[in-house]
Amino acid sequence: MRVCVVGLGLIGGSLAKALSKTKKYLVDGYDISKEVCEKALECGCIKSIADFKGGKKYDIVFIALSPALTIEFIKNNADFLKGAIVSDVCGVKAPIISALKDFCKKNGIFFIGGHPMAGRELNGFDNSTPDLFINRYYIFTKDENTLDEKLYVLKELVTDIGCFDVTVTTPEKHDQMIAFTSQLPHILAGTYMKSPSSEFHLGFSAGSYHDVSRVASIDENLWTQLFLSNKERLLEELDIFIENINNYRAALNDNDADRLKELIKTGRILKERDLEQNGKEKPHNFG
Amino acid sequence: MRVCVVGLGLIGGSLAKALSKTKKYLVDGYDISKEVCEKALECGCIKSIADFKGGKKYDIVFIALSPALTIEFIKNNADFLKGAIVSDVCGVKAPIISALKDFCKKNGIFFIGGHPMAGRELNGFDNSTPDLFINRYYIFTKDENTLDEKLYVLKELVTDIGCFDVTVTTPEKHDQMIAFTSQLPHILAGTYMKSPSSEFHLGFSAGSYHDVSRVASIDENLWTQLFLSNKERLLEELDIFIENINNYRAALNDNDADRLKELIKTGRILKERDLEQNGKEKPHNFG
Known part of the structure; x- marks a missing residue:
């Protein structure tokens, strides 16, 4: 199986590392940063830097970019993606699916929305790890274009990299649940840190402080996109x-x-x- | 050093186990439950069941009871406590100190307010462990009656059971900080669980869900006392x-x-x- 990972940040880098470690997948990759590409080649998690010119080169392509860049990349690289199973890792699914569904069908791209329930409070390739997915859930979304045999390939792949189980759901149900399980806790963490007391917690704090505040340190550009593109669901959870x-x-x-x-x-x-x-049981990794 | 632990729940039981493990302290204890007393004798963390009749028998007495029972116990057992260093483990300090300060001075009891930054999301003697205090902070409060040499004895004792450091502060400062570092996160956890989504999180959740909700399972009788007795500070944090x-x-x-x-x-x-x-670094234990 030839796999390409586009975007080698925390998630993409971890995917490349985990996939190459299995020896079952031939992994290429690409990142906008030349330095990151070189690091990825050096550590052996990608065999070569992917080139998007020409037709299909990979069986599976993971797009590990932000929502806006994910949509842009797929729309700009239809020839390259044609015939491949393509999956994203965005934290929202309905806006992605609705932006790409018709385009992918028309261009023969087997697109399946994905979201690993894995992460760390640190970003970038340097913090990526092949163990990120071990014992975690991986969510895939299903819509009227989704082919079961393509979904099966992805389910097997995420099992190969250590996932505990796969959740298959609709994009809408994903976004509703993620507003509660992920987006709301990230807002609570940032809100919590804004108390003037937070500066003086040392000597007075233990697990409760650390747990509530852990995910406050997130990229504001990415998460502004994620929150706004799931506005209605997140507002519901915030109001409750x-x-x-x-x-x-x-x-x-x-x-x-x-x-x-x-x-x-x-x-x-x-x-x-x-x-x-x-x-x-608490999951072994955070996210 | 002869030490008595009154109340062998999670904190009292852990204190008895940790102190007896050091071999430096002779530990007796008492719990209102005969079954718990027998378990404590059996596991060897107390040498005998404490008897509060007569005068001083211990150098140090820990009262590991709820705020109301702590005050009641000390007021009802002045003869037994006279001449001893007495410390509580309540999650609020100003109401305890103001209820006991004059009484203890008049009766020759060396009372020092204490609060270990340690705990678990499970209660009772069965969940107590000698490792509860390892790498944790222990807070002691100081008021105009506090004698430095008595405080020194307690500081040494909590270092003996593994605490990372001791915070010495005023009762008021303790209560202000604890409203933020502990009480508010416990309210956030209980509030978070009240979303109708919480029932369906499985397959959609990871660390964020687990961390925010972890301390929702708390004893409502104890925590109602703790919240109400720190009302002004907690309201301030809630409003922010x-x-x-x-x-x-x-x-x-x-x-x-x-x-x-x-x-x-x-x-x-x-x-x-x-x-x-x-x-x-995240502390090793929760609390």
């Missing part, structure tokens, strides 16, 4: 969150011990039920 | 948080990319500065 935190505030302000107790208890029961149903 | 999260919401709702970018960037810079100044 703001309503609920205001309930705690009101109970505290009113010295209403019974109401406060009930609010804490509801959170406890929901979390305990989650742990019972879904296991107590 | 709610104002800031509403800023993200407004920027998103207005499609204001520049403002959203600025908000994300500010969070990133604050977190990066924190990591630079205070190290990238």
